[in-house]
Amino acid sequence: MxxxxxxxxxxxxxxxxxxxxxxxxxxxxxxxxxHGECPYGHKKGEIFKxxxxxxxxxxxxxxxxxxxxxxTLHYGGSLLWEKNADTFTGSCPEMGRVMVEVKRFEQERPVxxxxxxxxxxxxxxxxxxLDKYKVFVEVLDIARKxxxxxxxxxxxxxxxxxxxxxxxxxxxxxxxxxxxxxSGATPVWAGAEHSVTALCPDxxxxxxxxxxxxxx
Numbered sequence: 001m002x003x004x005x006x007x008x009x010x011x012x013x014x015x016x017x018x019x020x021x022x023x024x025x026x027x028x029x030x031x032x033x034x035h036g037e038c039p040y041g042h043k044k045g046e047i048f049k050x051x052x053x054x055x056x057x058x059x060x061x062x063x064x065x066x067x068x069x070x071x072t073l074h075y076g077g078s079l080l081w082e083k084n085a086d087t088f089t090g091s092c093p094e095m096g097r098v099m100v101e102v103k104r105f106e107q108e109r110p111v112x113x114x115x116x117x118x119x120x121x122x123x124x125x126x127x128x129x130l131d132k133y134k135v136f137v138e139v140l141d142i143a144r145k146x147x148x149x150x151x152x153x154x155x156x157x158x159x160x161x162x163x164x165x166x167x168x169x170x171x172x173x174x175x176x177x178x179x180x181x182x183s184g185a186t187p188v189w190a191g192a193e194h195s196v197t198a199l200c201p202d203x204x205x206x207x208x209x210x211x212x213x214x215x216x
Contacts, residue, residue, distance in 0.1 A: 022147075023110035026051050027070050029058060032089075033099040039125050040161050042098050049113055050102075053148055055163040055171065056115045062098055064175045066090040067168060073104040114148075122161050123216070129182040133213045135159050137166065137174060140197070143206035150200075150207060158211075170200045174211055181213050 031046040040059040048056040052074040055063045069079060069088050078085035092098040122130050139154040148167035158164035160178055163171050177196040180187065190196050200207035 020110045023107065023112050025074050025076070025104050025106055026113045027073055028103050028105060029066070030101050031098060032101050035095075035097050038098050039122070040120060049115060051113050051168065053168045054113045054115060055117055055168055057117050058163075059092065059098070059161050060158070060163045060171065060175065061094065061160050062092040062100070063163060063168065064172060065093045066100065066102060067172050070102065073102065117163050117165050119157070119162050119164065122159060130159060132216060133182060134216055135178050135181060136212055136214060137164070138210045138212070140208040140210055144204055146205045146207055167200070169202055170207070170209070173198060173201050177211050181211065
């Protein structure tokens with residue numbers, strides 16, 4: 001067994017403890033109300049299974065809006081203003097159009113929650129920037145091992161609605177820059193127009209990425 005696999009093997013007490021803690025909980029998100037029409041297509045009554053890493057096909061903007069609170073619940077914390085330590089309510093950033101209720105559940109057997117994230121084409125939905133551009137993420141390097149499974153050289157599409165299979169922690173880092181690039185702006189420190197190079201917030205992985213635009 002090579003060192004990379006040995007480090008993550010559940011026989012390794014330190015990492016077995018980390019993996020057990022990482023997968024102890026999941027959060028169930030229920031769409032409780034939709035004001036008007038959601039451009040992504042969310043409907044009242046939909047249920048999603050979220051973690052700090054797993055978005056389960058939830059709209060990216062909604063996922064980003066509740067992600068920090070999901071992270072709090074996922075790692076055993078609670079929100080100070082909520083009466084029930086295992087729940088919270090939230091809404092999407094688009095004028096609060098979609099309302100949700102989030103509840104924490106403990107898994108009987110801690111296993112990674114990783115569901116497929118179907119891509120929804122947002123072209124022609126009234127967002128001119130998305131009609132003109134696509135946004136891609138390229139994984140430049142990973143110093144150690146990505147627990148989610150990202151790999152060096154991987155490339156996938158994202159936008160403010162589609163998480164695109166990205167780990168939730170990575171998407172939370174991408175999101176403000178997706179919006180920035182689609183607005184025609186570039187951070188002054190980026191080094192190249194219409195592109196951002198940065199790191200995933202997970203200090204263990206040390207995953208570096210490039211986010212960039214391509215014309216349709």
